[in-house]
Amino acid sequence: MKFLKKLENQTLIAIIFGLLVGYFFPGASTYHSVLGDLFITLLKMVMIPLVLLTLFHSLLNLTKQQDIFKQLGFGIFVYYLATSVLASFNGLLMANIFSFGGSFETEKVSGLSSLAPKDIVLSFFSKNLFKSLVEGDLVPLIVFTITFAVFVGKSTKNKDRLIEIVDVLTDAIQKLTEFIIKFTPVGVFSLVAVLFNKLDFDKYSEMGSFFMATGIGMSIHAFIILPLILWVTTKFSPLRFFLQVREAVLVAFFSQSSSATMPVTMRVLEENAQVEEKVYGVSVPIGATLNMDGAAFYHAILIMFMASLSGIQLGFGEQIVLLLLTQVSSAGAAGIPNGGLMMMSMMLSIVGIPAEMIALYIIVDRFWDLPITAVNVWGDLIGAKVLDSKLKNSSDKAHI
Known part of the structure; x- marks a missing residue:
């Protein structure tokens, strides 16, 4: 059956069976929990090399596209970074407003330690990179990777050879990850069954609060923040623009893929919104991989929710x-096989949330993946219109 050949459908069936086994055979977790533990261990095994190599590979390839900077300057990156930061801030704000509480009966773990302003700055750098690798301290490793990639990009000596080596290594680690991901249904079955045993059913209202906070917050970003940016920067009607490009937003919603929506995104921008090809030809491909407003919002609010359920309070x-x-987890997910799962595993590890919580992410992600992708593409569309307006205004001034 075609239905059973798709990994997402296999995972859905695994979730259902996991819930049933967790409910009817709670004692069985003693026997099958090893499957979930093994799956988590394999994810952790590839997590650091996968994240660092993919990030380094993407940045190196970006440095080769000098025409991007010549055409649009840093405007495209400023827009994407600004909207992504706003989305994450919105997610954190919603989490604090709704004051997520309650807990699963898991061992209470200490996540990020309480940080003073000085400690926040220092936590992004490592005295010993090898020690950070061994301890799985990803924050300074990510900072070093970004910095190193920038300086490698400025170098000319043997840079192409290094890029070729990184291409091979990145391809190899992604193929290994794809192999591990094939066992997702088995791991998810075990993790969901184990997690179900630890649910405090008196706290189900917390899940309702999470869904309400996520829905409200995502709506604020999609229907207020992004349209406001469009109107302030271009004086163009957000409603009129949405009607022009609504086809791309709907395709993104149902396809759950920013990349798969790209042809439609480009077509509606050119035919309906009169955005120039030299703008959308650059902004849309980059936006489909780097501009993930919906994911940035979702990662922020979900991590806060899972931290609270795990008894971890983040100051x-x-x-x-x-x-x-x-910002890293939302943008990095696009270039990684089953990126959302891998980046969420990374975030759980950094914050100190029990690894078994990944099962909760897998369950709720099936619902939220649709609006998240739509918001991602909606942000790309507005970004292209904003940059096109900026370019046309600059051109008009040059002719005066």
Whole structure:
């Protein structure tokens, strides 16, 4: 059956069976929990090399596209970074407003330690990279990778050879990850069954609060923040623009893929919104991989929710670090096989949330993946219109 050949359908069936086994045979977790533990261990095994190599590979390839900077300057990156930061901040704000509480009966773990402003800055750098690798301290490793990639991009000596080596290594680690991901249904079955045993059913209202906070927050970003940016920068009617490009938003919603929606996104921008090809030809491909407003919002609010359920309270300093980390996790997910799962595993590890919580992410992600993708593409569309307006205004001024 075609239905059973798709990994997402296999995972859905595994979730259902996991819930049933967790409910009717709670004692069986003693026997099958090893499957979930093994799956988590394999994810952790590839997590660091996968994240660092993919990030390094993407940045190196970006440095080769000098025409991007010549055409649009840093405007495209400023827009994407600004909207992504706003989305993450919105997620954290919603989490604090709704004051997520309650807990699963899991061992209470200490996540990010309470950080003073000085500690926040220092936590992004490592005295010993090898020690950070061994301890799985990803934050300074990510900072080093970004910095190193920038300076490698400025170098000319043997850079192409290094890029070829990184291409091979990145391809190899992604193929290994794809192999591990094939066992997702088995791991998910075990993790869901184990997690179900630890659910405090008196706290189900917390899940309702999470869904309400996520829905409200995502609506604010999609229907207020992004349209406001469009109107302020271009004076163009957000409603009129949405009607022009609504086909791309709907395709993104149902396809759950920013990349698969790209042809439609480009077509509606050119035919309906009169955006020039030299703008959308650059902004849309980059946006489909780097501009993930919906994911940035979702990662921030979901991590806060899972931390609260795990008995971990994140203070102001830790939330600042989380806001910055969600920029990496949301953008990095696009270039990684089953990227959402891998980046969420990374975030759980950094914050100190029990690894078994990944099962909760897998369950709720099936619902939220549709609106998240739509918001991602909606942000790309507005970004292209904003940059096109900026370019046309600059051109008009040059002819005066």
